[in-house]
Amino acid sequence: MSDWVTLGVAFSYLAILFLIAAWGDRRAEQGRSVINSPVVYTLSIAVYCTAWTFYGSVGRATDSGPSFLLIYLGPTLAMLLGWMMFRKMIRIARAQRITSIADFISARYGKSGPLAALVTLIAVVAIMPYIALQLKAITVSHAVLSGYPLLPTDISGENFWIDKSLWIALVLAVFTILFGTRHLDASERHEGMVAAIAFESIIKLVAFLALGLFVVFSLYQGPADLFRQAADHPGLIDSMGLDAVPGGAVGWVGTLVLATLAFITLPRQFQVLVVENVDEQHLKKASWMFPLYLVAINLFVIPVAFAGVLLGGAAQEPDSFVLTLPLAAGLEALPLIVFIGGLAAATGMVIVETIALSTMVSNHLVMPLLLRWKWLHLDPSRNLSGWLLGIRRIAILIILLLGYLYHALIGESYSLVTIGLVSFAAAAQFAPALLLGLYWRGANGLGATLGLIGGFLVWAHTLLIPGFAQSGWLSMTLIEQGPWGIEWLKPYSLFGLEGWDIYTHSLFWSLLVNLGFLIGISLFTRQNSLEQTQAALFTEGLRPDVMQTPLWLGQTTRGELYQLLNRYLGVNTTFKVFRNFDPERKPGADDELIAPPDLIGQAEQALTGALGSASARVLINSVVRGEALDLEAVLSILDTTTQTLEYNKRLEQKSTELARIGEELRSANERLRELDRLKDEFVAMVSHELRTPLTSIRAFAEILRDSPDVATDKKNHFLGVIVKESERLSRLIEEILDLARLESGRMRLNPERLDFKQLAQDSADAITQLYQEGQVALAVELPEDAAWVVADPDRLQQVVINLLDNARKFADHNQPQVKLKLQTWKKHWRLSVEDNGPGIAEEEREKVFEKFHQIQQQHGKGNDKSRPRGSGLGLPISRGIIAHLGGRLWVENPQELQGARLIIELPRAPEQPPPSFEESV
């Protein structure tokens, strides 16, 4: 294929990308963001899939089976399980105007400048191979495309000025500069870039899917056909087995951990995941959409690898199968589409990575150095905002050239995946300081710094330097015999650890050293006050109130602050900061008003957005006289909010408690009122019942007084009535007193062990006279043996007689019958009194135990003289007495006589009386 066609298509693609970015930026300026969507956010995270994925996955699948999937399983786990952690990082980054992972780590450890510089240095060294990988991918893919069927290696060996990868690096540098440093944004967000990256993620996915569909359905008759043919090819299926993964189970775990950590700590991933996030709500959707994207882009990796091997792949690099397959089929458009897909994957990575790195380099390496030159910022007339952009542009160029250098020096000796994993292992060194710092307040800057240095050195020793050796730049004896011939320092089997793949081996030792330093030193050294403050703010990052806390106590004028911001951010941004804070007051360099702490805080944040937290802190310190809020103050603010929360919680508890108490009082009050009403009713009933006999007594007494001439028999009758009614009155009073005692619990009972059988018999005897008068037949059925219970004999007899008397009164008028029966029932004695009267209706059975209740007459029309009215207190009193004796009294269905049947139940006492004290002695 002609070079000009390929180049033309490639440049057209870059132009489209640039237009999209410009469009995105313009929309952002108008306040109509195009990237405010979870889909765009997800696609931007997919910058994770670089040329390494696009070309290298097929290569790795061909070489070592399904292990390529681990690289995607790690991020999947991180997104599914770690979104709470990402949310915390996003909140902190937003509140503190974090611009990069170096900024984040340095801010966590007291806005430490040296730490930020260290992270930046490590990042640059770590990412260099990764950028080299992209350059290599573009170069090789272009070579394959234009040279097919010649192998790319056949056309190497040219001089560097015609080495295409140098030109590619330069083109990408120019493009990235145009892209990422068009203006200095205080928030350090690149909406246009994110839009372009999302677009690239679509392109690379579509390209790979197109190729996959072509391979499976055009080269073969569907997946079944392809897999059948693969099965026939000797050894091919075996190479796809789980055993093909290098390093075995340890290799699996190692690669998985590596991919998970790298996904969080790679500077470009941090950039898109945290810094460029528009809305933390997008995280939730991205947590499942991003894994779906990974599934989609990996769907055809194994089929393409199979097809590559089957169709004479031995002659070609597996990394190039995606291009050589359609080329071999004689197609022209599809290889071009695949090339663009690969270009999209590579440029996406390069753009985001270099922008992120250049920000880090300018903010954490160059600016701190420049700030040391006093003349630079002591001369107020000098505007430094232009400098910043210049520094970043140069940084981009240098980073890409470093990538080229790595590619030129050792790129040829490694496959794509290998280079990628080397970068991953280096980026993973950020994980301990980053992740532990989010949750452990005690982690301190010294520990983080030494941990990073230690981990980085181990990484360099076990992965980077052996790489140089394998490329021939260093002696292979370093790998084979260890440095200076020291066996246990051999890079691939440190301290004699052998049999692991080199990445897991390196990751294990480097993280061990890293974590060891971080934890050990943090435990034994102290944090300075700013570190303590920042540590508190980070670990409490999800608390909504924490980040709004103004952290400055010192003083400066608004004018001074204005001049400072003006020099580094330019007039527009400075004006915006001041106007946002106070729309009323016109900002100006000669404003003598003291700047409030909030404004100082916002000025620092604005500077942080442009310069990183460490430099911003230095600059603010240069104008603000006085100290930043120390830990004690921050903690007291934290504690105050904690106390307020606690207080609110307690108030809430109190108020629910009060509501509950109110409810209780209300119901208690209702109960009391009901009791009061019952008492009134009781008093009214009592007075009614007392007045009735009293009426007869008074009437007859007056009659006898006023009519001395009444006949003697009549007089005697009247006197008899007076006596009877007086007795009734006395009885009534006695009953009322009984009831009062029962209800107040003051009834005195003298329980003793007694024979219920004997008591029943005595009661029957006592009432014989009345029964005989009324010609009532009384049948008594008692057990043979004694029926022992514990009861007050007088009171129990009172109850039994009361029942017998009631039964007599209510028995059938013509043939009155009553039955008294005592029998055992489980652990009780039951005495039943049954009559053959009209009985008690079901609904009346509990009411008869209410005070003054009179049974409504059911039979006969009105005038039934056989139904005497009782006081209506006998049964309530009886029930009260039995209850006091530990038994029960109730009405039951008739059994033998079809009338009312009342049952007394008392617990059985032991057959033998308990031995008395004397006996037991």
Add this chain to the structure above:
Amino acid sequence: MARVLVVDDEPNIVLSLEFLMQQAGFEVTTAEDGEKALELVSSINPDILLLDISLPGISGFEVLENLRGQDAFKRLPIIMLTAHGREVEKEKGLALGADDYVTKPFSTQQLVEKVTKLIQEKEGGNKGV
């Protein structure tokens, strides 16, 4: 001879009232409940009614209400007897059209006077018509 109907469910109270009314020179009929009272009022057309309030079945108030609803007994003198001493009951009785109200236990003398007076008023009224 004027006829007095005594309605109460307490036999001894009925006995005393019967004796008192007979002694005062009236003809006495007795009833133990409201139902029977209504029957007797219609059948014997008494000149005065001594009516207890708490009766089994139909209460004294219901009897009173019933009678005042019939044209023939609108003006029948009725004295309510009650063992309930509460003001509300007295007011209720008077509101329903009772001519007088006596609380148990009562003074026999006063009761006889009240009955006599009401009968005389009734007779006087009848004469006037």
